[in-house]
Amino acid sequence: MPAMTEPKLISGNANRPLAQAIARRMSMHRGMSVGLVDARVERFNDQEIFVEVYENVRGEDMYIIQPTSNPANDNLMELLIMTDALKRSSADRITAVIPYFGYARQDRRAKARTPISAKLVANLLTEAGVDRVLTLDLHATQIQGFFDIPVDNLYAAPVFALDILHHFKGQLDDVMVISPDVGGVARARELAKRIGAPLAIVDKRREKAGEVAGMTVIGEVTGKKCIIVDDLCDTAGTLCKAAEVLIEAGATEVHSYITHGVMSGPAVERVTNSVMKSLVITDSIEPTEAVKNAPNIRIVPTAPMFAQAILNTWSGTSVSSLFETDTLVPIYEGLYSTV
Incomplete structure (x- = not known):
């Protein structure tokens, strides 16, 4: 059943230009202004991360846009702390939109006494309160099985x-x-x-x-x-x-x-x-x-694909339709209109 509330986007500091581009694309699709939720994600003098959300998110369908790229640990902690802030603010559903999933190369034990860090990250995200993950080209597709929550892996x-x-x-x-x-x-x-x-x-x-x-x-x-x-x-x-x-x-x-x-x-x-x-x-x-x-x-750009994937997730329609080139032609019309 389609959600009654509009999807709401929030971004950390890892890739704000991408988050803003996704918001613009969603505005075009929805025919209304879709902006990023007003929040501050900053650091104290000792580099502790602090998050404050300035808008009401109670009962909302929230999408946190945050790749866990370099600096991977800082960006991962931002994602976890934003999730906790939204969960404690009574958000209805939290989807972590992770365009680049850091630690994905550590998906198995290649030798003795080594970690499977991708599984650890999956546990951290789930325990923090993430309900669903949307990502792009996981280094190893079996990482989807590390989660006990739905994972949509888009393809480039x-x-x-x-x-x-x-x-x-x-x-x-x-x-x-x-x-x-x-x-x-x-x-x-x-x-x-x-x-x-x-x-x-x-x-x-x-x-x-x-x-x-x-x-x-x-x-x-x-x-x-x-x-x-x-x-x-x-x-x-x-x-x-x-x-x-x-x-x-x-x-x-x-x-x-x-x-x-x-x-x-x-x-x-x-x-x-x-x-x-x-x-x-x-x-x-x-x-x-x-x-x-x-x-x-x-x-x-990946914003057209991510914007459509978020809208499909929110409305309860197929995300796998975006695996087909023909589906993406109208989405990328401005860039590849001569194809």
Whole structure:
């Protein structure tokens, strides 16, 4: 049964531009002004986080927009404390909209005496009072099973497919999708299927953690415009090395489509100086000025997709409809109207 109250958005400090963009998109859909709930999320001198909500939220359907990106611990604590503030203010339902789910890479015990931090984060969110989670391209889809509450995991692949069909129009016969490792084959295959392109793999071997000993291309990439697909780019070392290996193997161009632009340390400099013609990321993590100014980095907005997903959640309609490229065409009409 559809909710009777309007959905209400509140944002932490992790990515306010995205939260504001989602609010604007929802205003367009609803035909009325949808703003962010007036609140302050600040720190005391000892860096303790304090939250105060200035509007009445009793009985409301609340959506907290907060990626848990760098600084991951601060942004996670903001999310937990905002949840507690809303719960104690008698909000009816609290949905954590987490465009980038931090700690997702710690989804299993790779060796003895290590934590499964993604499960711990799931427990913290549930205990704080979150009723539902909405996120984008989890590093490992089994993380949904760490929660005992509903989790909707959106995918960037339909949006990336729209972008590729738009920017490579008339060149799709030359396009080949590349998985940067064996573990990412399913993600790359999904995008390849959407755009009707063949698939190849870059197999990387590590002698020790953090150091790639060698890379081998599995597949014929000669004369192809290669598109590397992955869920996140951290320091960009592996990504840039993969681009070099593909060019050496005969690729004419290398582009990358990465959902989460973590872009730590030397990442921007590496990408700028690499053989990659372009790196396309989403705004799930607020881009730094260096990322915005990089000549070969382009940012695709996620606000249209998140706004529609929030409205579908609020109204009790299907969120999985957003997994289809055709569904997103009207949502992204202003950006990809010529597709």
